Amino acid sequence: MGESSLLQFSKHAHDWALVIMTLVYITRLIWFFRWKGGKERQPSTNKSGPAAVTRRKGILYSWGIIGMPWTMESARKKLFLYAQFVTFHLGVVASIFIAFTLSLAPAVVEKPWAIALLRVVIGAAFAVGVMRIIRRITSPVMRAISSPDDHFSLWLLTVWFFFAFLAVPNSTANGEWHMITFFLLTAFFLIYVPFSKISHYLYYPFTRFWFGKSMGYRGVYPLKRGPKPDYLKV
Numbered sequence: 001m002g003e004s005s006l007l008q009f010s011k012h013a014h015d016w017a018l019v020i021m022t023l024v025y026i027t028r029l030i031w032f033f034r035w036k037g038g039k040e041r042q043p044s045t046n047k048s049g050p051a052a053v054t055r056r057k058g059i060l061y062s063w064g065i066i067g068m069p070w071t072m073e074s075a076r077k078k079l080f081l082y083a084q085f086v087t088f089h090l091g092v093v094a095s096i097f098i099a100f101t102l103s104l105a106p107a108v109v110e111k112p113w114a115i116a117l118l119r120v121v122i123g124a125a126f127a128v129g130v131m132r133i134i135r136r137i138t139s140p141v142m143r144a145i146s147s148p149d150d151h152f153s154l155w156l157l158t159v160w161f162f163f164a165f166l167a168v169p170n171s172t173a174n175g176e177w178h179m180i181t182f183f184l185l186t187a188f189f190l191i192y193v194p195f196s197k198i199s200h201y202l203y204y205p206f207t208r209f210w211f212g213k214s215m216g217y218r219g220v221y222p223l224k225r226g227p228k229p230d231y232l233k234v
Contacts, residue, residue, distance in 0.1 A: 010183035017190035058216020091125020129158030
């Protein structure tokens with residue numbers, strides 16, 4: 001039995017959604033680059049500091065710091081939350097991958113090992129999404145700082161993971177509803193993202209570039225661990 005016209009439509013709805021997302025991003029970047037970065041108000045200290053500290057190395061260090069949890073105090077002290085962060089974002093990558101692969105080159109993910117791997121990653125991301133929802137609802141601090149967009153984005157991604165998990169085998173033996181829902185959610189997700197807090201990743205390369213450049217200029221980045229002061233040696 002062939003695919004229904006609704007399933008065929010939904011499989012390519014996210015292609016148009018991607019075009020819309022790209023146009024919005026281009027518009028936002030044009031607006032973003034209208035503003036010039038501020039000039040440094042202090043003399044450069046990277047020449048008098050360690051030789052390993054330069055603007056270029058500061059930029060590279062700033063870009064890569066997200067993958068170095070040992071350099072961030074918040075990640076060092078809460079490794080479980082950092083692991084959740086990594087798992088959640090790997091789930092996003094895997095779900096976007098299958099959305100386009102299942103519609104354009106389904107044979108790529110038809111191998112049993114690929115199906116198993118994708119289901120493990122996406123299933124783990126779904127579990128993390130549920131844990132984040134519970135934390136955002138039960139934690140007084142998280143409730144206080146959460147906006148409606150925070151809640152909607154998190155719920156949207158978690159539900160999307162659920163249907164991505166069901167869609168991975170690319171099977172319509174038990175009906176098409178899960179495939180149709182996944183593809184339509186993907187299209188909605190791509191259109192909604194540029195207007196939501198999820199779009200923060202668009203600015204990451206630029207904000208970290210300027211921050212790393214400034215910290216390299218000041219002789220701070222890359223961070224260097226020195227000996228502990230005497231009052232910490234106990």
